Amino acid sequence: xxxxxxxxxxxxxxxxxxxxxxxxxxxxxxxxxxxxxxxxxxxxxxxxxxxxxxxxxxxxxxxxxxxxxxxxxxxxxxxxxxxxxxxxxxxxxxxxxxxxxxxxxxxxxxxxxxxxxxxxxxxxxxxxxxxxxxxxxxxxxxxxxxxxxxxxxxxxxxxxxxxxxxxxxxxxxxxxxxxxxxxxxxxxxxxxxxxxxxxxxxxxxxxxxxxxxxxxxxxxxxxxxxxxxxxxxxxxxxxxxxxxxxxxxxxxxxxxxxxxxxxxxxxxxxxxxxxxxxxxxxxxxxxxxxxxxxxxxxxxxxxxxxxxxxxxxxxxxxxxxxxxxxxxxxxxxxxxxxxxxxxxxxxxxxxxxxxxxxxxxxxxxxxxxx
Amino acid sequence: xxxxxxxxxxxxxxxxxxxxxxxxxxxxxxxxxxxxxxxxxxxxxxxxxxxxxxxxxxxxxxxxxxxxxxxxxxxxxxxxxxxxxxxxxxxxxxxxxxxxxxxxxxxxxxxxxxxxxxxxxxxxxxxxxxxxxxxxxxxxxxxxxxxxxxxxxxxxxxxxxxxxxxxxxxxxxxxxxxxxxxxxxxxxxxxxxxxxxxxxxxxxxxxxxxxxxxxxxxxxxxxxxxxxxxxxxxxxxxxxxxxxxxxxxxxxxxxxxxxxxxxxxxxxxxxxxxxxxxxxxxxxxxxxxxxxxxxxxxxxxxxxxxxxxxxxxxxxxxxxxxxxxxxxx
Numbered sequence: 213x214x215x216x217x218x219x220x221x222x223x224x225x226x227x228x229x230x231x232x233x234x235x236x237x238x239x240x241x242x243x244x245x246x247x248x249x250x251x252x253x254x255x256x257x258x259x260x261x262x263x264x265x266x267x268x269x270x271x272x273x274x275x276x277x278x279x280x281x282x283x284x285x286x287x288x289x290x291x292x293x294x295x296x297x298x299x300x301x302x303x304x305x306x307x308x309x310x311x312x313x314x315x316x317x318x319x320x321x322x323x324x325x326x327x328x329x330x331x332x333x334x335x336x337x338x339x340x341x342x343x344x345x346x347x348x349x350x351x352x353x354x355x356x357x358x359x360x361x362x363x364x365x366x367x368x369x370x371x372x373x374x375x376x377x378x379x380x381x382x383x384x385x386x387x388x389x390x391x392x393x394x395x396x397x398x399x400x401x402x403x404x405x406x407x408x409x410x411x412x413x414x415x416x417x418x419x420x421x422x423x424x425x426x427x428x429x430x431x432x433x434x435x436x437x438x439x440x441x442x443x444x445x446x447x448x449x450x451x452x453x454x455x456x457x458x459x460x461x462x463x464x465x466x467x468x469x470x471x472x473x474x475x476x477x478x479x480x481x482x483x484x485x486x487x488x489x490x491x492x493x494x495x496x497x498x499x500x501x502x503x504x505x506x507x508x509x510x511x512x513x514x515x516x517x518x519x520x521x522x523x524x525x526x527x528x529x530x531x532x533x534x535x536x537x538x539x540x541x542x543x544x545x546x547x548x549x550x551x552x553x554x555x556x557x558x559x560x561x562x563x564x565x566x567x568x569x570x571x572x573x574x575x576x577x578x579x580x581x582x
Numbered sequence: 583x584x585x586x587x588x589x590x591x592x593x594x595x596x597x598x599x600x601x602x603x604x605x606x607x608x609x610x611x612x613x614x615x616x617x618x619x620x621x622x623x624x625x626x627x628x629x630x631x632x633x634x635x636x637x638x639x640x641x642x643x644x645x646x647x648x649x650x651x652x653x654x655x656x657x658x659x660x661x662x663x664x665x666x667x668x669x670x671x672x673x674x675x676x677x678x679x680x681x682x683x684x685x686x687x688x689x690x691x692x693x694x695x696x697x698x699x700x701x702x703x704x705x706x707x708x709x710x711x712x713x714x715x716x717x718x719x720x721x722x723x724x725x726x727x728x729x730x731x732x733x734x735x736x737x738x739x740x741x742x743x744x745x746x747x748x749x750x751x752x753x754x755x756x757x758x759x760x761x762x763x764x765x766x767x768x769x770x771x772x773x774x775x776x777x778x779x780x781x782x783x784x785x786x787x788x789x790x791x792x793x794x795x796x797x798x799x800x801x802x803x804x805x806x807x808x809x810x811x812x813x814x815x816x817x818x819x820x821x822x823x824x825x826x827x828x829x830x831x832x833x834x835x836x837x838x839x840x841x842x843x844x845x846x847x848x849x850x851x852x853x854x855x856x857x858x859x860x861x862x863x864x865x866x867x868x869x870x871x872x873x874x875x876x877x878x879x880x881x882x883x884x885x886x887x888x889x890x891x892x893x894x895x896x897x898x899x900x901x902x903x904x905x906x907x908x909x910x911x
Contacts, residue, residue, distance in 0.1 A: 213686070213687070213689075216683075216686045216687075217687075220672075220675070220679075220683055223675065223679070224672065224674055224675070227674050227675075228674065417670060417672075417673070418666055418668045418669070418670030419670050419671065419672055421636060421666055421670055422664070422666065422670045422671065422684075422729075423687070424636055425634050425635070425636065425659050425662065425664040426659060426660075426684070426687045426688055427656065427659050427660045427687070427688065427689070428687050
């Protein structure tokens with residue numbers, strides 16, 4: 213019986229004009245494009261330089277800034293006011309003002325010079341990062357100058373050299389950070405969203421009622437709805453591994469088995485969650501919006517984009533109740549750090565608890581509604 | 583012969599403060615076509631959903647094929663065929679796939695019970711590769727009936743099967759139902775069309791969740807003991823109001839191209855009414871005695887007991903009704 217129901221489900225999925233394309237297109241687009249676009253690295257910062265010094269030294273600094281690759285020189289402004297206008301017009305993001313006598317202060321009189329960085333902080337992250345990049349370049353520059361003109365005083369100033377070592381993601385590549393998390397999002401959508409909407413769809417079309425008068429048992433009917441999407445979910449996950457390897461040369465440092473086991477639990481959670489929503493929804497539209505509401509919130513507070521630790525206390529409490537958070541942690545640690553089961557014990561317990569809660573809730577709300 | 587296939591006793595169902603069914607009791611015998619006739623919102627669908635185990639009644643009990651609808655609901659589901667008012671087969675599966683699906687779901691095969699649906703399904707066979715969603719209204723309904731019959735049910739529930747179907751298909755549909763009856767299948771059919779009542783063995787007239795009367799169509803008509811006239815004149819709308827103003831008139835409502843006027847026996851005679859209407863300035867007046875139909879009985883039953891207000895009430899009931907004068911079956 214269930215075999216035939218599943219067959220029917222697959223028939224309907226593949227006969228749908230749109231669904232197979234979505235199932236294949238959505239993961240490919242997400243994994244191929246999103247890591248490049250949804251990127252927190254700040255690049256192409258437009259800079260205006262106010263050079264009051266007009267010396268070889270100030271020009272050398274300007275060249276160094278531009279050659280770093282992070283900055284694009286928009287103009288050399290006459291004065292600070294003219295540069296500020298550029299910021300106001302949004303054609304420039306940051307201003308560097310080089311004072312009079314910059315060169316002579318540094319090399320002749322040796323009393324040191326001050327520079328002013330003004331950064332547009334409408335986008336806080338970008339503002340802060342551009343200022344700190346710029347500061348870094350200037351630090352480099354001053355170290356260079358010191359090497360070239362060793363003055364008697366500076367020889368005794370101890371210099372602390374900081375060489376950071378980035379573990380697990382040595383090049384601070386944001387894409388490597390995103391890809392495992394995006395796989396979580398895919399599983400959430402395919403195994404949570406689609407079966408839930410499918411069930412609400414049958415309700416709306418009235419076919420549910422026709423099924424209800426047949427001897428088909430409810431759990432068989434629901435299972436026959438879920439299994440195809442579980443199969444699709446694992447297919448997509450495997451496809452995701454392929455894309456991660458071929459496009460981003462990313463192989464999990466841990467084992468595939470760990471990922472598959474955790475994925476199975478996670479898939480149970482999201483399909484249970486989807487069922488709960490489908491039980492309370494009468495129409496596709498309603499189901500869709502309720503699902504969208506939760507998914508959006510869960511993704512934003514999952515730590516997928518912004519670290520959970522920097523969230524306010526109340527948001528941290530919500531993240532504890534967010535299954536996405538745990539699974540993203542699992543995916544990132546297995547992929548990047550090579551964690552095994554023993555390292556992920558807390559996540560394992562949390563995910564199991566979610567799976568039980570959502571599925572019990574789904575069963576209870578289902579019987580109540582009929 | 584007279585084995586009861588459906589018995590319902592004192593079924594009550596409320597949706598919040600709305601009383602959908604108040605104390606409904608009836609029986610359907612083996613091999614009988616039992617019609618529930620009533621306007622939209624009278625509780626027909628609710629009653630059918632309760633009997634098909636899709637809905638729980640607030641109180642009362644019922645059994646189908648000698649099985650209790652609450653405790654034996656699982657067994658009942660394999661013994662009944664149900665065709666909801668809305669087309670509810672898989673629109674994206676083909677005709678053949680739908681039939682096969684429902685056969686499998688009921689643990690049977692098309693071959694096993696093909697004889698039962700042969701007449702109906704043979705008309706669909708040329709289109710069996712077509713998707714159900716692309717069929718015409720009449721064909722969809724034939725497919726739905728085939729799917730409801732494929733497991734050889736002992737009782738068939740049809741919820742407004744002919745609503746929105748063209749006159750020719752409606753006629754064919756009733757012919758099919760009579761054939762199924764000959765196979766010994768009991769059929770419970772609901773319809774808002776009064777003219778289909780005469781095709782049932784017995785009917786129940788339903789309004790506001792109550793059965794007004796259960797009897798054979800002929801008996802119901804025979805029990806109409808008022809005088810009934812069909813009246814027409816050159817100004818029909820004015821005529822309707824003028825006749826309603828006559829003290830003796832129980833009811834008057836538009837019925838096809840004439841007004842049906844009900845007066846208690848012996849209170850007003852035809853000539854007097856005609857005279858009164860002429861006095862009101864009507865011309866081309868024609869008033870003839872007619873034999874009552876089910877609709878007249880329904881109007882009389884729904885209006886009775888509400889005194890003068892009955893005149894306007896009947897007018898409302900008339901508007902609720904889907905009259906199908908133009909295409910009598």
